Amino acid sequence: MVDTQPSLATNLGGLLLSAPTLMGSGCYGSGEEYAPFIDLARIGGVVLKSVTRLPRLGNDAPRLVPVASGLLNAIGLQNPGIDSYLANDVAKFADRPCAIVGSVAGFAIEDFGDVTERLAARAEIDAIEINISCPNVAHEGETFACDPKLAERATQAARARTKKPLIVKLSPNVTDIASIARVVEAAGADALAVVNTVRGMSIDVDRQAPKLGNVTGGLSGAAIRPIAVLAVWEVARAVRIPILGQGGIETARDALEFVLAGATAISVGTGNFTDPRAPITIADGIRAYLAARGCASIEEIVGAANPGYLARR
Numbered sequence: 001m002v003d004t005q006p007s008l009a010t011n012l013g014g015l016l017l018s019a020p021t022l023m024g025s026g027c028y029g030s031g032e033e034y035a036p037f038i039d040l041a042r043i044g045g046v047v048l049k050s051v052t053r054l055p056r057l058g059n060d061a062p063r064l065v066p067v068a069s070g071l072l073n074a075i076g077l078q079n080p081g082i083d084s085y086l087a088n089d090v091a092k093f094a095d096r097p098c099a100i101v102g103s104v105a106g107f108a109i110e111d112f113g114d115v116t117e118r119l120a121a122r123a124e125i126d127a128i129e130i131n132i133s134c135p136n137v138a139h140e141g142e143t144f145a146c147d148p149k150l151a152e153r154a155t156q157a158a159r160a161r162t163k164k165p166l167i168v169k170l171s172p173n174v175t176d177i178a179s180i181a182r183v184v185e186a187a188g189a190d191a192l193a194v195v196n197t198v199r200g201m202s203i204d205v206d207r208q209a210p211k212l213g214n215v216t217g218g219l220s221g222a223a224i225r226p227i228a229v230l231a232v233w234e235v236a237r238a239v240r241i242p243i244l245g246q247g248g249i250e251t252a253r254d255a256l257e258f259v260l261a262g263a264t265a266i267s268v269g270t271g272n273f274t275d276p277r278a279p280i281t282i283a284d285g286i287r288a289y290l291a292a293r294g295c296a297s298i299e300e301i302v303g304a305a306n307p308g309y310l311a312r313r
């Protein structure tokens with residue numbers, strides 16, 4: 001056994017985290033809503049709700065539909081747009097005692113460059129995550145994250161406009177996520193977020209109509225965890241940059257699956273809705289796991305169950 005408590009500190013592509021637990025974009029506001037329930041100083045950081053160039057009202061309701069072991073959402077990227085966001089919101093993040101990661105979404109390549117530059121220029125923002133799971137309006141609505149060329153160009157556009165750590169968030173809705181990950185790494189990403197929601201839908205059999213106002217949506221929560229663990233496993237074997245694992249993490253043992261598959265940090269999204277204290281119990285559970293195994297740091301177990309990851313290091 002080690003004498004001192006194991007360290008949970010980690011480095012996600014240049015973003016230094018005191019704990020490996022980030023809160024997923026769109027699931028945590030900017031942290032203030034959760035401050036009455038948990039000490040924000042004990043989490044690694046918050047990934048903010050994605051912001052776009054122009055304001056967006058979002059999709060028609062219902063936008064959230066609970067399903068077995070998970071949640072379907074089709075929020076439609078509701079946000080005030082970057083002008084209002086910079087003028088009215090960002091200053092409030094200055095006193096957060098954890099890392100603040102800005103999230104940028106876009107519908108054209110130049111959106112990723114322009115919005116990234118403006119958001120990253122603010123001192124309150126420690127890193128940028130680009131959410132490339134959006135349709136490209138100039139390219140027949142193809143999703144950036146599902147097309148290697150578009151994923152590459154979106155990454156290059158953001159990379160060219162900031163020196164802050166750049167995390168690119170991948171979609172699981174592809175046949176070969178490792179090949180997209182390689183392209184995004186070569187385009188200049190510092191880290192990869194793996195994964196966003198899985199496409200899905202649910203039908204109301206009484207009304208004989210889709211339950212979501214948007215008809216289709218993204219599935220999150222425990223239902224997608226095995227899909228997300230596999231995605232982390234495959235990406236970790238393909239790239240050298242660190243991975244932020246996410247998808248259905250609710251407990252420390254869930255989080256450890258991602259770390260052992262090759263994730264350097266993890267993010268909790270839907271899990272916060274059922275247990276606002278989940279980020280704290282997860283961090284405590286990881287620390288206890290490390291202590292029981294005589295590990296001094298979480299970094300010692302990253303990829304420990306993934307020989308392909310270890311071979312690349």
Ligand SMILES: Cc1cc2nc3c(=O)[nH]c(=O)nc-3n(C[C@H](O)[C@H](O)[C@H](O)COP(=O)(O)O)c2cc1C
Pocket residue numbers: 024025026027049050071073075077103131169195196197219220221222224246247248249267268269270271
């Ligand atoms: C209500 C809701 C809103 C979300 N909004 C965003 C968003 O604005 N940008 C983004 O990149 N991901 C968004 N996500 C995806 C989450 O950040 C996360 O990647 C996904 O839900 C998988 O993790 P989880 O199972 O822990 O929720 C959203 C998810 C939910 C449930």
